[in-house]
């Protein structure tokens with residue numbers, strides 16, 4: 383399925399982003415507002431997709447988002463994105479989100495998500511992605527294999543509108 387003639391490593395587009403949870407990010411329960419986290423996830427994922435494609439992308443789909451744990455005021459939230467799969471015009475990116483303990487540097491997972499972007503031209507028309515992924519580890523291969531399954535599931539959901 384990795385049917386391209388030119389490739390980029392996952393590490394070439396992998397992106398890390400860090401945010402301090404500020405009062406403008408807090409909901410009524412004094413926790414990080416879910417919508418703000420979704421914005422940060424989308425932005426961090428889009429950066430990896432743009433770096434891989436070498437141009438513009440638009441968010442096409444976001445898979446089920448599970449909020450495993452919350453984050454509190456003044457905590458540091460770290461988001462890490464990496465490309466998992468490349469189709470003809472679409473690209474899948476995984477984002478892992480953590481809260482970082484500033485004293486120890488330990489990171490606790492609070493969310494992971496898969497997003498699909500489409501590489502587009504200036505008018506928003508889908509265009510082919512030039513580069514495939516140069517898979518360099520078992521975990522990258524596993525991500526790719528699972529992405530093939532997720533892609534088929536998304537196509538089915540689209541057909542049945544569910």
Ligand SMILES: CC(C)(COP(=O)(O)OP(=O)(O)OC[C@H]1O[C@@H](n2cnc3c(N)ncnc32)[C@H](O)[C@@H]1OP(=O)(O)O)[C@@H](O)C(=O)NCCC(=O)NCCS
Nearest residue numbers: 440441442443468469470471472473498500506508536540
């Ligand atoms: C994303 C968009 C460009 C796709 O356009 P389209 O006419 O559906 O394009 P196509 O049918 O040619 O599909 C393009 C790619 O998207 C994939 N795709 C389309 N719908 C999808 C869905 N629901 N889930 C996952 N992938 C999808 C296709 O499989 C295809 O991938 P491939 O080329 O790698 O095989 C178009 O729907 C769009 O502009 N949407 C709005 C995007 C936007 O505004 N995002 C910001 C959120 S507010």
